[in-house]
Amino acid sequence: MQTSVIGFPRIGTLRELKFASEKYFKKEIKAEEILQTGKDLRKIHWNTQKEAGIDFISCNDFSYYDMMLDTAVLFGIVPKRYRELNLSDLDTYYAMARGYQGASGDVKALAMKKWFNTNYHYIVPEIEDETQIRLSGNKPFEEYNEAKALGIETKPVVIGAYTLLKLCRYTGEKTINDYTDAVITAYQDLLKKCEENKIAWIQFDEPALVQDMSVEDIALFHKIYDAVLSVKKESHILLQTYFGDVRDIYADLIKMPFDGIGLDFIEGKETDFLVETYGFPTDKWLFAGLMNGKNIWKNHYEKTLQVLGKLQEKGIKSVLSTSCSLLHVPYTTKHETKLSAKYLSYFAFAEEKLGELAELKELAESANYQLETTYQKNKKLFAEGRDCFSEQVHKRLSLVTKKDYTREPKRSERQKLQKKELGLPEFPTTTIGSFPQTKDVKANRSAYRQGKISEEEYKAFNKKKIAECVRWQEEIGLDVLVHGEYERNDMVEYFGEALGGFLFTEKAWVQSYGTRCVKPPIIWGDVYREKPITVEWSVYAQSLTKKIMKGMLTGPVTILNWSFPREDISIKESISQIALAIRDEVLDLEKNGIKIIQIDEAALREKLPLRKSDWQKEYLDFAIPAFRLTHSGVKAGTQIHTHMCYSEFTDIIPAIDDMDADVITFEASRSDFQILDALKEHHFETEVGPGVYDIHSPRVPSVAEIVAALRVMLTKIDKEKLWVNPDCGLKTRDIPETEESLKNLVAAARVIRSEG
Structure with missing residues (x-):
């Protein structure tokens, strides 16, 4: 039995890459x-x-910002506006990622x-009509030889040609078909x-194969790989898929001359069925994805070994x-000192998963693995009950009725009021x-957590910042204010x-994404609200102004999607529990005089199944009602907002409208407001604020730029429904650029108002 890792975390055990990158952006290092x-991090990894003892170790899975961006640069997919900056290769790369x-x-x-x-967020490659796609870089080979010099044989990882073509954005008149031949030649050259370079194995990542594939898509895949594989000689090709099963093309894949095919047995609902039904060639290697790369719970050895045993029997x-x-x-x-040994015994992060792969390899090779100590220890862990059940939570959930998912009166009447x-x-x-x-905000929070300052001192500092x-x-004239969220770390x-x-x-x-890192919570047990969470801060902020102060909450779907979920209950049940907890907070904010409450669902699309046939039954049928459950109890005059960002929402616009919020803000600026056509097409009823500028870039938008964006929006959105706002929260930005950008935003809104 051999073991393989598709890719490894690249930020470093203590975020070394993040801090070095940020220093470079500030010109503090060269x-x-x-x-x-x-280079140091790659060596460690x-x-x-x-x-x-991993047998198939990846290289080129390291990136200074994003692997899809690396692939674009590798093949010369660099838009003209970035090339014309005449910056160094590294700074051109970062300009594409962050703007300049x-x-x-100014781009x-x-x-x-x-x-x-x-x-995870990827950078969308942009192909212009004049783009010349060809092998232009050496990164995969440089990193392969770098590892080889350390005595380590690796398999270079490259985003596959099919996925690259499907995820690129085509900005001119040419389409995907116009670039297929050039991409084929580029991958042949690769x-x-x-x-x-005498590379034994190369891994082509093709996650796009787990999505719905049309006859045309299958033909495109064949055209690409029939040609690319025709130049294969000594090197072995691993076609790696993940995030689902490849039901639409499995029967074809196993007939093609790949040396290995990687299949996901965790999220691939039909992977077992496909292998059972169509078999698997004896002249190829099946890379069986049985170690969950997306969750932190330990592997259930008994289940994994059973699957491996069936494969070996065949x-x-x-x-x-x-x-x-x-x-x-x-x-x-290893750096978790506050969680008890009991809790930690259930978790395996990246490094620990390597240990699990090693143990499973040894067990799979054992004559009678059921007698092995490592197997017995793992079996005992899964047999023991966890202290994670709340009778009160389950009773409350059982009392929820259909009426609790519906807000009265209907939205059109509420909007007038x-x-x-x-x-x-x-x-x-x-x-x-x-x-x-800012640094002082983070220092205040850190000092409080470490017991260096009292709760009174902590709150006094935050109240000063809020004021x-x-x-x-x-002073700058914003209409609806926020309190700044200085008491918060990550929104989830x-x-x-x-x-x-x-x-x-x-x-x-x-x-x-890039330098942005998060620490997802772990959902250990049933979820409930113990006491009000945000009310004190929102009420204090409202007391400082006669303008309307928004209450700021995170929605149940996003809390679930941005946490490591339980694996012993359904996602539907978990989201419903969280929804009731957020409902309590919404009603308390309203009771305390907060007239606008924003319930962010930034991650609504995140767990949307990758196949459309599963969208409703396996996700939207409970995710959308869960959001409605959070706000259905408020009065008609209380305005409910929500926010979504950095996903493709155009194909679920009706479901978003069905959330029954009064106002929704979208990320839109980075995608050139493509969502506007979908809003108009579906007669979107919710008031809407497509973000007028990109907060993930340090550049400051001009008044003219924002005015131009708003004029475009007004061709698609009725003026009585249009809000003016950035596309996301401002916590990652510096104060000077934030102040200048928001002043320009307010000025632009005034220009549009003056135009009638």
Whole structure:
């Protein structure tokens, strides 16, 4: 039995890459230093896997920002506006990821979207009509030879040609079919160079195969790989899939001359059925994704070994693999000093999963694994009951009725009443919620957590920051204010800490995008609200102003999707429990005089099944009602907002409208407001604020730029329904750029109002 890892976390065990990158952006270190940080981390990651006995170790899974962006650069897919900046290769790369505003020019960043059904965001490659696609870089070969010099044989990982073509954005008149031949040639050249470097295995990641595939899609895949594989000689090709099953093309894949095929047995609902029905060739290797790469619970050895045993009985040559890249889990449990040994005994982060792969390999090779100590210990863990059940939570959930999912009166009537009661101007301006989390804010929170300051001192500092934030918002003329969220760390972690049923880590960071890392809470047991969470801060902020202060909450779907979920109950049940807890908070905010309440569902699409046939029954049929449950009890005059970002929402617009919010804000600027056509087409009833500028970039939008964006919006959205806001929270930005951007936003709204 051999073992394989699809990919490994790249930020470092203590976020070394994040901190080096941020120093480089601030010009505190030179390019050589950040490049050295990357080299040091790669060495550590490769050696860690080698010491764990992993047989197939990946290279080129490391990225300074994003692997899809790396692939675009590898094949020369760099839009003209970035090339014309005449920056270094590294700075051109970062300009594509973050935008650029300086002596060389002013460009926005490329669009950013969610990576399939994960919380990771990828950079969307942009192909112009004049783009010349060809093998232009050496990164896979440089990293392969770097590892080889350390005595470590690796398999370079490259996003596959089919997935690349499907995820690119085509900005001109040409389409995917116009670039297929060029992409084929580029991948053939890549494979030839692998042969020249005597690379034994190369891994092509093709997660797009787990989505619905049309006859045309299957033909496109064949056209690509029939040609690419025709130049294969000594190098072996692993076609790696993940995040689901490949039911539409499995029968074809097993007939094609791949040397190995990686299948997901965790999220692939039909993977077992496909192998059972169509078999698997004896001349290929099946890389069986049986180690969950997206969750932190330990592997159930008995179940895994049963699957491996069935494969061996069929004579299938199997390699035990992760189900996807370990990018989606934290690095190691070694830095967790506050969680008890009991809790930690249930968890396996990336490094611990390597140990599990090693143990499973040994057990699979054992003559009688059921007698082995490691097997017995694992079996006992799963046989023991966890203290995670609440009779009160289950009783309350059982009493929820159909009426609890419906808000009265209907939205059109509420909107008329709200316009009268709230008295907002046309094109009301607001922000999404958070303001910059400066060093003093983080230091205050850290000091309080470490017991260095009292609760009174902690709160006094935050109230001072809130007062400053409210005063500044009034000064520039925002219409609906926020309190800045200085008491909060991550939007999900903050609520999880205040709810029963969650566990929290100290250093379990996971990369969300670029330098942005989060520490997802762990849902250990049944979830409930113990006491009010945000009311004190919102009431204090409202007391400082006569303008309307938004209450800021995170919705149940996002809390679930941005946490590590339980595996012993359904996602539906977990979301419903959280929805009742948030409902309590909504009603308390309303009772305390908060007239606008924003319930963010940034991650609504995240667990949407990748196949449309599963959308309703397996997700939307309970996720949308769960959101309605949070706000159905408020009065007609209370305005409910929600927010969503960095996903493709155009195909679920009717479901979003069915959430029955009064106002929704979207991320829209990075994708050139493509969502607007869908809103118009579906006669979207909810008032809407498509973000007018991208907060994930440090560049400052001009008044003219925002005015132009609003004019485009008004061609698709009725003026009485349009709000003006950034596309996301501002916590990751610096104060100067935030202030200048928001002043321009308010000025732009005034220009639009003056135009009638």
